[in-house]
Amino acid sequence: MAAMTKTSRGRHDGGLPAEVTSFVGRRHEVAEVRRLLAVSRVVTLTGPGGVGKTRLAIRAGQEVRRAFRDGVWLVELAALPVDTRGAGTDLVARAVAGALDVPDRSAAPPLTVLTNHLRGRQALVILDNCEHQLAPCAVLADTVLRAAPEVRILATSRQPLGITGEQTLPVPPLSLPDCEAPHSSLEAFTQGEAVRLFAERGRAAHPGFAVTEDNRDVVCRIVRRLDGLPLAIELAAVRLRALSARQLLDRLDERFRLLSAGSRAVLPRHQTLRALIDWSYALCSQEEQLLWRRVSVFAGDLDLEAAETICSGDGIARRDVVDLLIGLVDKCVLTRDDHQESVRYRMLETLRAYGAERLARCGEADTLRGRHRDYYRGLAGLARAEFFGPMQLRWLRRLQAEHANLRAALESSLTEPGTREDGLSMATDLLYHWLSSDHLGEGRGWLERGLAVVRSPGPTRGRALWTAAWLAVIQGDITSAAAMLREGRSIGERLGDDSILMYVELFDGQVAMCEDRAEEGLRHLERALERHCCTGDPTGLALTLIRVSLAHSFLGHPERAVAAGRECLAVCEAHGEGWHRAYMMMALGVDLWRQGELKQALGMERKSLAFNRSLGDLLGAGITVEVLAWIAASREEFQRAARLLGIAGTVWATLGARMSGFGYLAGYHDACEDRTRAALGERAFEAAVERGARLDREEALAYALQEEQPARDQGGGAEEPARLTRRERQIAELVAQGLTNKEIAASLVIAQRTAEGHVEHILTKLGFTSRAQIAVWVRDEGSAGQG
Known part of the structure; x- marks a missing residue:
């Protein structure tokens, strides 16, 4: 961080350097340090080099110094040599004594001199940069805390001290904007x-x-x-x-x-x-350095299994990987992230780039990229093989977590001449990942890139063609889908490959349905059903039964629609499958709605939407919200129908096609829209649609499931003012007037610390980081009240 200058060491509050540049952000972290120091006598701030641990410690020290009668003192340890034997306690004790202006004239051991000086004093000692003197710092801290009951220690280190009573606070990087999100002010x-x-x-x-x-x-x-x-x-x-x-x-x-x-x-x-990262690297053991270099081959983050498979061998035993990962986490080279069912490890891009540079210098880069490519290609194949069953949700979530690594493996595969067909096969294996995530367009892109370089008319190309055709149908590109299916049929017939032909038949049926050739589409779907029944492919069978049910419903054959639906649900339940089951419930909900069974239809659609929401499946959520809008209009809940249409419209805009993959149902949408518009009137209809469109995804799904009424959906754009107490609103208004905490305290006849606490609570409740944001919020609240 920026340079700092020291003030006089003779004053009790003079043990901290003065800040010569502004302190930015960290309001919540400073508050957390203060809280931890109130309940623990030793607190360690951990994090990678350059993350701002020192500045945070100094700022926290400045804010709590009134609580320490004998001062807050910064002890800079970075200039001390690395302690490799755990025998540097005297050196650290002398550094602390020097920082505290303790005369070094006694023949007693430095640690004894220091503890004698601190005994009976009320002080906070900041031990800065402990990582290279970790064992000596731990011994010193433990000894001082036992000898001086009113002393507290705030340490900064790339790993914890590891002593009794220690509280650790990982210091994250500064908060980052989302470059892809709609522009804020x-x-x-x-x-x-x-x-x-x-x-x-x-x-x-x-x-x-x-x-x-x-x-x-x-x-x-x-x-x-x-x-x-x-x-x-x-x-x-x-x-x-x-x-x-x-x-x-x-x-x-x-x-x-x-x-x-x-x-x-x-x-x-x-x-x-x-130089900063060199310092961190030098603190690692040789094995940890080796793992650091190898882990740099991952994109995004990684899990233990991937690290064990890709990074072990040639100097690292597989059984040792977990301990080395823990070591890199302790040294803040890696950050541990808890996911729903696993732990993942993440490396800052700056540290990853450093490791990649060293990996290339060691001549291991190609080998590790090959291992990475092979591992994720195998992972994609295993996910496809196990998809239709009880592991489905776990697999889909895992693939979502691994998206960056899957992308890197695809890039590597399709770039190397000898691995391009494997890359196309991998892109095909990831079909349901593309379908159930926000990466559908990207998935089609990978498939088309692979098809452009793998021209051999074999099984790999045939399978990729019908896969890409399905994605094209969802995107509304029916012409491209039809062309790919024609080529896929030609390959399947030449090879006599039913595994290709049955899916070509299925999606030919989809194309016909989207082109208003419903009777012809049903014939294709029924031929696909016969093939799937013969081959014993439960995935294709369920997929086809969903389309058959929708086609029969569309053509006015409710009994056949329900029969196909029940058969599909039975197949899914026999295999413990959820994704196709959710789509089948959506399809049955459509038929129940058409028959006027609105309560049953609503129940089906809610179950379907709940599953799609748990998975993050945008397509599934979009079509289900559409059907919920139709049901709402049939129940004459026109405000709700219009808002649901607004939500669905946002989904279709994101996917790039209206009623993606279900375009033949667009007539139901048009009828719903016309009826709702007529009931509400043009202006009210457009306003309600706009309210639905403005909701973010979680708010929108909660509204569709009728779990809660989103704040922005309660009749205006402002959030509910009652989030603040009366006193907090009073203080927020004074902040908006430009008053300092001291002036607020004087105005309200309260302690300055009380005023500071209220401002901190206001910032936390509103999710803000500055007083300026409070001022804007107060202004907006006033405008909303006048409106």
């Missing part, structure tokens, strides 16, 4: 922690720099590329003296050479990003 964008730090340091480097509407996307990408790492952002911002923001972004691939202009006043290891 420029004011809100610049209040984000990473953006604000970049903007302030950028202005310091080049006074004419500012974040504007013109460069906000570039700034967003810069801070995301730098992982929200404060040191990296500060070093990057310095380059604005000579580069524009766009030039800086274009050169970030050379980040280790570019970001090398830190202040000469700070320690050498903080002067360059490379």
